[in-house]
Amino acid sequence: MxxxxxxxxxxxxxxxxxxxxxxxxxxxxxxxxxxxxxxxxxxxxxxxxxxxxxxxxxxxxxxxxxxxxxxxxxxxxxxxxxxxxxxxxxxxxxxxxxxxxxxxxxxxxxxxxxxxxxxxxxxxxxxxxxxxxxxxxxxxxxxxxxxxxxxxxxxxxxxxxxxxxxxxxxxxxxxxxxxxxxxxxxxxxxxxxxxxxxxxxxxxxxxxxxxxxxxEALKHKCPRRLIVVLDATVSSKAPLLPGARLLAQHGERSEYRVDGDVRAILQELTTCPVRDVILPEPDLEDVFMAYYQDGDA
Amino acid sequence: MISWNYITNIVRQHRLFLLFTFIFVGLFQVLILTFVVGADLLGFVEQFLRQLPSRMQVLFGEQFMAQLSINGAVAFGYNHPLVVAMLIIVAILLPARHIAGEIEAGSLELLFAMPIKRYRIALSLWLVAGGMLLVAVAGGWTGTGCGLLLFPEARGAPILRVIGVGLSLWLLVFTISSYTMLIASHSNEGGKSTLRAAGLTLVFYFMNVAAILWPRVDFLSHFTIFHYHQPQQVMMGEPVLGKNAAVLGALALVCAGLAIRQVSRRDVPG
Incomplete structure (x- = not known):
């Protein structure tokens, strides 16, 4: 009850x-x-x-x-x-x-x-x-x-x-x-x-x-940040990733917003000259900001 | 029906002011008796009154002459502006502070979140205000009693009428307290409630004065609460107390009932 x-x-x-x-x-x-x-x-x-x-x-x-x-x-x-x-x-x-x-x-x-x-x-x-x-x-x-x-x-x-x-x-x-x-x-x-x-x-x-x-469910639903560090010796152009939107690029470092499942993205990244991939755990602040900035998540 | 916890707290908060009022009203009665018994003022006052304009003679003349007797002096003590004003302050401040004032201060929010019905708080406040005003009036009775003991010349004053005149004053101020509670129950600010109640009381007072001064508007007297406090008539043995008590008592009950209902139903803003 x-x-x-x-x-x-x-x-x-x-x-x-x-x-x-x-x-x-x-x-x-x-x-x-x-x-x-x-x-x-x-x-x-x-x-x-x-x-x-x-x-x-x-x-x-x-x-x-x-x-x-x-x-x-x-x-x-x-x-x-x-x-x-x-x-x-x-x-x-x-x-x-x-x-x-x-x-x-x-x-x-x-x-x-x-x-x-x-x-x-x-x-x-x-x-x-x-x-x-x-x-x-x-x-x-x-x-x-x-x-x-x-x-x-x-x-x-x-x-x-x-x-x-x-x-x-x-x-x-x-x-x-x-x-x-x-x-x-x-x-x-x-x-x-x-x-x-x-x-x-x-x-x-x-x-x-x-x-x-x-x-936990909210965090899962929340858009996540994805940071891709490219191997600049091969390419410095931020790759296009399915389901991800490029937010910013600073040199070899590109920041994306991911709204859905990350598996397709990770698979795509295996074909790119990537040195590092950072996928931070979303915190409640991200969730909150998503609701307040976008209107809805 | 009532909350002793709440009542005890209110009394505790105001006990010093209540004691001061008790002593003030009591000493005032002793002083009045001392004044009347200790000097032959009749001739002096008669001369003085003849100098006044005719309307002022109407307003003060009869009262003053009557007050120069022992019975008149006793009645005067329960109708003197200082005494009435002192009791009106108590009558207005208590409900204004503990309803609208506490809403403004935020403490009523805590109280209303407790497992106690709001009407019990409001009823307790009304009763404790009445009780405290009665204690203040009892200061007057104590003072009169002391005066009668101090001055053998004054011992002819009828005790029952002294009690009656005190009750008449109590009913007047309790009615003021009741309509202040009604005003405060619709308000969120203690200061505004106090001003509104004091303003209404002043309007009643001036209506009464106008009704005495100008025969054309004497019908106003029926609509002012001060008309129903007639200490001279009570002390002279005229049977006015019952009717006056019925009018003031009914008004106090209606105002308190509406105030308690409003306190129970209203929103308490943050």
């Missing part, structure tokens, strides 16, 4: 489209990446899932229960970190965590572990939040979202303001949640972090979904 199912979701702000016809589902125990640049509709989607906004059309199902109205009881199983985490700044860190935790049933069983992993010391938590750095506030946000070990964690740009070490600590936390069978819906525009921790990703553009697949 999908933990989260979104069907034909639409939300507009006057004439501005927030999301349009969005359909996706997140399975149990999955770390799901939600990618898109600022303004693509990620935060609108998340706010719709959290019932902070009401959809114009479409439906959302959480844990098999159609989301109608507020569905406060369903939120017992959800942890939420907004894209712009703005807590009660007059409170101390520990007071804020206690206050939020009291709205939930049960003890915040992961708090000590999360504080330890994110290196939030007791002395830091005793200070008013307004005196905390942006990074420490973000850590506080992560702790309040995850301390009750939610079945679904909805995290909007969770590593914003975290230093690289803390980002790694956060990825470990996400992996820990996966090991425990929890589901994470991770919105980000940092492609490397999505690639590190997510199994599947959805890419959203102008409020519409343009891709929804496993990272």
């Amino acid at each position: 999908p933990i989260l199912e979104v069907l034909e979701l639409a939300k507009s702000y006057g004439s501005v489209v927030g999301v349009e016809g969005l359909t996706l589902s997140v399975e149990e125990g999955e770390i799901f990446g939600f990618l898109g640049p600022n303004g693509a509709g990620k935060t609108t989607t998340i706010r719709l899932v959290m019932s902070l906004l009401h959809p114009d059309r479409g439906s959302i199902t959480l844990f098999g229960v159609p989301l109608r109205g507020e569905a406060a009881s369903v939120r017992q199983r959800i942890g939420y970190l907004p894209g712009e985490f703005r807590p009660y700044v007059e409170m101390t860190g520990v007071h804020f965590l206690d206050y939020m935790a009291r709205f939930r049933a049960g003890a915040p069983k992961l708090r000590a572990d999360l504080l330890d992993r994110l290196e939030l010391a007791a002395a830091t938590l005793e200070r008013p939040i307004k005196h905390l750095s942006h990074g420490n506030r973000q850590k506080l946000g992560i702790v309040q979202a995850l301390e009750h070990e939610p079945d679904l964690a909805v995290l909007d740009e969770p590593t914003l303001g975290l230093d690289p070490l803390m980002q790694e600590a956060f990825y470990d936390i996400v992996r820990l949640l996966r090991e425990r069978g929890k589901c994470v819906f991770l919105s980000s525009h940092v492609l490397s972090e999505v690639e590190k921790v997510c199994e599947r990703v959805a890419i959203i553009r102008d409020g519409s979904l343009v891709a929804l697949e496993s990272i």
Whole structure:
């Protein structure tokens, strides 16, 4: 059973489209990446899932229960970190965590572990939040979202303001949640972090979904770069390759874009005076750029 | 139905201001009684009032003369612009800050993502605002009580009417708090909600003054909330409290109901 199912979701702000016809589902125990640049509709989607906004059309199902109205009881199983985490700044860190935790049933069983992993010391938590750095506030946000070990964690740009070490600590936390069978819906525009921790990703553009697949499948579909280094003593003319488009040539080095199967190309290359062939593994950035530069992959 | 966690947090945030208001309103009542009991001002005030234009005499004359009695002084303490203004500040700031202000600050987003129905938050806010205003009015009752104990001449003041006049003031400010909540429930900015609610309150106030000054527009008095707070009449034993309480109470309930509905249904922008 999908933990989260979104069907034909639409939300507009006057004439501005927030999301349009969005359909996706997140399975149990999955770390799901939600990618898109600022303004693509990620935060609108998340706010719709959290019932902070009401959809114009479409439906959302959480844990098999159609989301109608507020569905406060369903939120017992959800942890939420907004894209712009703005807590009660007059409170101390520990007071804020206690206050939020009291709205939930049960003890915040992961708090000590999360504080330890994110290196939030007791002395830091005793200070008013307004005196905390942006990074420490973000850590506080992560702790309040995850301390009750939610079945679904909805995290909007969770590593914003975290230093690289803390980002790694956060990825470990996400992996820990996966090991425990929890589901994470991770919105980000940092492609490397999505690639590190997510199994599947959805890419959203102008409020519409343009891709929804496993990272491996996306990479496979993505146009790849092929670099051919010619033996200049024989020929310096870039060969014509089937299914490949020449992008640039710098001396003996030619760069192609390959949209389909590479086997025919490799076969063709065996007949050319080639010194080296470089076929880099596409990363998520290539996939992302392909969707955003070309319109579709 | 309500959230004690939320209520406790609101009280904790405003406890110092609430204590200040309690003491301020209380001391004011003691001061008023001290003023009336400690000096023979009747002749002086009569002379002074004769110097005023006739319309001003209408506005202030009857009230002032009545206030120079013990009952009048007690009533005056619950109708003095300073006391009313102080309580109106509490009445407006609480809902404006905790609905529109928190939407603006982003903290309400976190609260609405918790497993608690929004109407419980809104209802709790309405009730805690009412409770805090009642505590502030209780400061007045405490002050009046202290004044009556301090000045044996004042002991004739009927306690039930003192309580009634305090309740009348409480209903007035609770109504203001309720319509502020309705205004804030439609807004995303605390400052704007505060200004709108304060503006509406000022309009009501000036409508009341106009209705007193100009008989031609005295029909306006029925449409202003200040007309339904009549401490002099309550202290003089006139049976106005029931009707006034019904009007203000109904208005407060309708505004709160609409505000709670709006808070439950509205979008919370980022």
